[in-house]
Amino acid sequence: MYSKELLKGTLRTIVLKLLAEHGSMYGYEITQKTKELTSGKIVLTEGALYPLLHKLEAEGYLVTNTKSIGKRIRKYYALTPEGDEKAISLSNEFADFVQTVIYLLNPKLSPKS
Amino acid sequence: MTTLNNQQTEQVLGSLEAHIGGNRKLKNEMFDHWCTYVETHMNNGASFEQAYSKLKEEFGVNELKSIEKTYLAYHQSSLWVGTLQRAGSMAAMLLFLVVAGVDAQKRPDISPVFDQYIVSSAFGEQIHPITNKEIHHNGIDLRVPLNTPVRSTADGTVKTIKNSPKGHGLHIIIAHKDGYETLYANLSNVSVDAGQTVVKGEEIARSGNSGISSGPHLHYEIRLNQKPVNPKLYISK
Numbered sequence: 189m190y191s192k193e194l195l196k197g198t199l200r201t202i203v204l205k206l207l208a209e210h211g212s213m214y215g216y217e218i219t220q221k222t223k224e225l226t227s228g229k230i231v232l233t234e235g236a237l238y239p240l241l242h243k244l245e246a247e248g249y250l251v252t253n254t255k256s257i258g259k260r261i262r263k264y265y266a267l268t269p270e271g272d273e274k275a276i277s278l279s280n281e282f283a284d285f286v287q288t289v290i291y292l293l294n295p296k297l298s299p300k301s
Numbered sequence: 302m303t304t305l306n307n308q309q310t311e312q313v314l315g316s317l318e319a320h321i322g323g324n325r326k327l328k329n330e331m332f333d334h335w336c337t338y339v340e341t342h343m344n345n346g347a348s349f350e351q352a353y354s355k356l357k358e359e360f361g362v363n364e365l366k367s368i369e370k371t372y373l374a375y376h377q378s379s380l381w382v383g384t385l386q387r388a389g390s391m392a393a394m395l396l397f398l399v400v401a402g403v404d405a406q407k408r409p410d411i412s413p414v415f416d417q418y419i420v421s422s423a424f425g426e427q428i429h430p431i432t433n434k435e436i437h438h439n440g441i442d443l444r445v446p447l448n449t450p451v452r453s454t455a456d457g458t459v460k461t462i463k464n465s466p467k468g469h470g471l472h473i474i475i476a477h478k479d480g481y482e483t484l485y486a487n488l489s490n491v492s493v494d495a496g497q498t499v500v501k502g503e504e505i506a507r508s509g510n511s512g513i514s515s516g517p518h519l520h521y522e523i524r525l526n527q528k529p530v531n532p533k534l535y536i537s538k
């Protein structure tokens with residue numbers, strides 16, 4: 189499991205990207221999917237996830253839809269077109285960042301300039 | 302999938318309410334989260350009692366307090382923290398991101414017509430053009446000439462082709478991935494068959510004036526898990 193500090197800046201990217209891939213999802217589903225895809229190496233806690241989802245919704249990147257299950261209300265999140273674009277730009281930026289850091293830490297791997 | 306009975310649901314709600322403060326939005330979601338957690342464990346063979354005590358073990362009082370605290374802190378915190386020393390873990394994350402690539406064909410995010418259009422009736426509370434009563438409009442009406450080509454707004458399967466003279470007229474429902482469905486109504490002509498798969502952008506029909514309609518237009522709806530959502534928020538191209 190990775191540290192909170194490391195994950196903090198990437199949660200947004202992870203959540204948007206997951207929704208881009210899987211369409212509409214509810215909170216529990218997002219935590220389970222993340223666990224599954226990363227073999228348990230990335231664990232999204234509820235404490236980080238729900239506030240982030242609400243923030244992304246307020247920013248216009250997500251729309252919500254609810255479904256009643258008896259007394260419970262299940263809230264599904266999906267990307268707006270803006271969210272879709274954001275998912276692409278954040279993950280591209282992140283992939284680029286990772287590549288840069290890999291070169292920085294392993295100069296031998298850098299393409300010769 | 303196991304679903305908790307009323308008594309079990311009440312028990313989960315009771316312990317949640319004992320620990321969480323006034324944020325209603327958060328409480329509703331944590332309620333579903335906790336119930337689903339218990340159900341998942343019961344599905345994997347645990348009894349309700351076992352699953353419930355595992356829940357309490359995993360989300361102590363402190364966890365809930367910290368959720369509420371994070372909630373408050375979130376609006377002030379900056380999200381991007383680049384920690385250079387931990388680049389090894391970053392590489393693992395990159396792999397994860399590559400695996401979960403975006404597939405843009407799935408979501409209905411294009412206009413159902415090829416050309417420019419005018420929205421003659423928007424989504425939400427509207428005055429019905431014929432009855433003059435205020436009703437919830439489940440889609441948008443695009444004012445387009447008769448026989449304008451109509452296209453599927455995402456990859457999918459034709460679920461329904463039907464004619465309802467007292468409602469949507471000749472209409473098509475297409476089922477897409479992840480709980481999305483789109484409806485195209487008041488058509489004059491349909492060029493696909495029920496059960497057929499279609500790709501994003503494929504012509505499926507021609508627009509018309511069938512059913513209850515005050516003039517040639519295309520009524521277009523997007524439904525997410527059976528509930529109408531505002532198509533304007535989806536049409537990006």
Ligand SMILES: [Zn+2]
Pocket residue numbers: 422438440441442520521
């Ligand atoms: Zn309409």
